[in-house]
């Protein structure tokens with residue numbers, strides 16, 4: 300995925316295991332590890348547009364929250380339930396590779412929405428947001444929610460000019476995700492643990508998930524919710540309206 304979009308900005312470590320020595324030896328004992336470091340800085344262009352986006356949002360007093368998660372963790376459901384419960388004026392930028400399915404779900408709530416389709420791209424970038432904002436025209440003193448492409452890796456790396464990233468993890472994904480995908484949990488200010496209604500049926504320990512997430516980001520603020528049955532949503536809405 301990242302090979303095609305080129306979104307790995309830091310120094311990926313590629314370990315090549317090449318067979319060597321006695322060809323009759325067991326292959327795992329004869330591998331020679333080599334490490335190749337590749338340095339890239341593909342983010343400087345993105346960051347300068349993100350800076351302009353942030354200045355625009357600040358000038359118009361628009362709070363911008365960037366929802367990031369794996370596919371299917373419940374971003375759109377969480378958004379529609381948030382929109383139904385809050386008194387804030389909300390507008391939405393939807394990001395997906397294909398379809399306007401999520402934009403239609405947001406539109407059904409009566410909320411202003413723009414869909415961005417990234418094609419083969421696995422994340423939104425600051426330029427996409429700048430163009431989407433021109434169409435969306437969010438009101439001054441409002442909140443704009445961005446639903447990023449479902450992907451727990453690349454969206455962590457791209458500053459969109461947002462006020463904060465919100466990572467959503469659902470209990471069906473496994474409690475080790477903060478350890479396996481630390482960049483996302485490091486970049487986020489808020490962590491929503493969703494699908495709490497399914498907790499009794501899955502092998503997911505809340506304490507483990509939170510401990511691993513706090514190891515990469517001690518400041519992370521958690522909300523445990525079920526976007527489907529509304530449990531925990533009041534606490535989240537209180538935070539949204541107070542911050």
Ligand SMILES: Nc1nc2c(ncn2[C@@H]2O[C@H](COP(=O)(O)OP(=O)(O)OP(=O)(O)O)[C@@H](O)[C@H]2O)c(=O)[nH]1
Pocket residue numbers: 368369370371372373374375376377401448449493494495496497524525526527528
């Ligand atoms: N049981 C349960 N199901 C949920 C909850 N939240 C979302 N779902 C279901 O999970 C599935 C995916 O939800 P979406 O809101 O489409 O997830 P998403 O993160 O927006 O998905 P993508 O945009 O494709 O990445 C749907 O079938 C939802 O009904 C929840 O709190 N509990």
Ligand SMILES: [Mg+2]
Pocket residue numbers: 374375376401446
């Ligand atoms: Mg969605």
